[in-house]
Amino acid sequence: MKLGFVGTGALSSAIVTGLKSLPGETTPVVVSPRSEEIAADLAARYADVRVAADNQSVLDQCDAVMLAVRPQIARDVLRELRFRPDHHVISLIAMVSREEIAGLVAPAAHVGKALPMPMIARLQGATIICPPDPTVAAFFGRLGGVIEVEDQSEFDALTVVTATYASYFKYLDTIHGWVRSQGVAGDKTRAYITSIYKALANAPDTAPDEDFIHLSRDYATRGGINEQVLRELTERGTFDAFAESLGRAHQRIIGK
Ligand SMILES: NC(=O)c1ccc[n+]([C@@H]2O[C@H](COP(=O)([O-])OP(=O)(O)OC[C@H]3O[C@@H](n4cnc5c(N)ncnc54)[C@H](OP(=O)(O)O)[C@@H]3O)[C@@H](O)[C@H]2O)c1
Numbered sequence: 001m002k003l004g005f006v007g008t009g010a011l012s013s014a015i016v017t018g019l020k021s022l023p024g025e026t027t028p029v030v031v032s033p034r035s036e037e038i039a040a041d042l043a044a045r046y047a048d049v050r051v052a053a054d055n056q057s058v059l060d061q062c063d064a065v066m067l068a069v070r071p072q073i074a075r076d077v078l079r080e081l082r083f084r085p086d087h088h089v090i091s092l093i094a095m096v097s098r099e100e101i102a103g104l105v106a107p108a109a110h111v112g113k114a115l116p117m118p119m120i121a122r123l124q125g126a127t128i129i130c131p132p133d134p135t136v137a138a139f140f141g142r143l144g145g146v147i148e149v150e151d152q153s154e155f156d157a158l159t160v161v162t163a164t165y166a167s168y169f170k171y172l173d174t175i176h177g178w179v180r181s182q183g184v185a186g187d188k189t190r191a192y193i194t195s196i197y198k199a200l201a202n203a204p205d206t207a208p209d210e211d212f213i214h215l216s217r218d219y220a221t222r223g224g225i226n227e228q229v230l231r232e233l234t235e236r237g238t239f240d241a242f243a244e245s246l247g248r249a250h251q252r253i254i255g256k
Contacts, residue, residue, distance in 0.1 A: 001135075004030045004062030006055050006077065007069035008039040011092055014121035015066065018143045020046045021123065030061045056081055064088040064135075066114075067105075071095045075104060083108040090114050090129075090136055094159075095253065097152055098130060112136055113152075115159060120144050130155040156253050163249040167242070172197065 005012040008031040016029055029049045031039045039051045052058045055077065059065060065087055069077050074093045078101070083089065087108040091101040092115070102111040114136060116127040126145035129136050130152060140146040149155050172193055179189045203215055210218070220227040233239065 001064050002028045002030065002062045004032075004052070004058040004065045006032050006058055006065060006067050006081070008032050008035055008042070008051075009068060009070075010038075010118060011116065012066065012068045013038050013042060014118045015116055015143070016042050016046070016049060017121040018123050020049070021121075022142060030058050032058050059083060059087065062087075064090070067091045067093055067101070069093065078104040081105075085109055088135065092116065095255065099152075113155060114140065115155070115162070116140065116143070117162065128155055128158050157250065159253050160246050160250050163246065163253075 005016070012031060016031070019025055019027065019029070026048055029042075029046070030052050031042055031049060032055050033039050033051055033053065042049045043051050050061075052061060059081055063086065065083075067074070067078070067089065071093050074096055083105045085107045087105070088110045089101070089105045089108045089112070091098065091111070091113050093101070094115075098111060098113045101113070102108075105111060110133075112129055112131060112133050114127050114129045117125040119125040120127065120140075120143050123142075123144045126147050127140035127143070128147045128149060129140060130149045132148035132150065137146045137148055147158065149158065175193055176186070176189050179193075180186055204210070204212070207215065207218075216230065220230050
């Protein structure tokens with residue numbers, strides 16, 4: 001496989017970095033010249049990464065192509081390009097459906113969507129792909145894992161998970177801020193929170209048969225402080241408000 005990227009920004013850079021961190025990895029990669037700095041940096045870091053003269057040249061040199069330009073310009077960029085029927089196209093472009101991309105990259109027949117995350121650079125965080133595809137699944141499977149979904153609606157619903165990162169860190173920041181307000185040093189507090197939440201992140205793997213709500217109950221010892229905080233947040237509608245926000249993020253993702 002010769003792999004190309006149209007749009008060499010943060011996400012393309014993360015994928016190439018993750019890919020090239022794999023032992024013995026020699027897949028030839030061609031990146032488009034924008035961003036100039038990121039493309040040059042990748043080519044300088046990895047002997048088998050080349051910068052193409054333009055977007056069309058990426059396509060002409062590759063059989064698998066990841067589309068990674070911003071959604072706002074995607075249609076204009078893709079309309080100018082000539083794809084081949086044998087191109088394997090994987091769109092990373094958020095908010096543009098697989099069907100629309102398929103129309104824009106015709107006659108390429110092999111068209112899918114993928115949602116990698118920047119932590120793919122460290123081989124962490126699974127990539128959602130749609131539709132299931134053994135080649136694409138094998139590729140992302142080595143870079144932090146893959147979740148294959150059958151249709152766009154599943155893909156869109158799972159995409160909502162990615163809208164929760166900022167709130168997650170705000171949640172940790174709230175804990176941090178409160179402990180700090182009691183006079184505890186910031187670095188000690190940060191180290192403790194980080195260590196505990198890393199351990200909690202492992203809980204679903206160590207108890208694979210338990211749903212999240214069961215894990216929540218496991219930790220909510222009757223009469224204990226976990227039960228208290230959970231009850232108070234629940235009674236104030238915190239989780240209902242959160243779920244409503246997820247619904248609104250979903251509406252944006254599906255373009256409503
Ligand atoms: N980053 C994420 O966490 C994430 C997650 C999921 C999906 N996505 C999707 O992945 C895509 C890329 O995201 P990103 O974060 O990598 O964005 P980004 O850092 O802004 O990268 C987009 C790149 O496209 C380049 N570009 C602009 N015009 C171009 C053109 N005509 N031809 C080729 N390249 C051009 C930009 O170069 P210049 O700087 O020179 O303009 C920039 O390097 C987006 O569609 C986004 O929705 C991103």
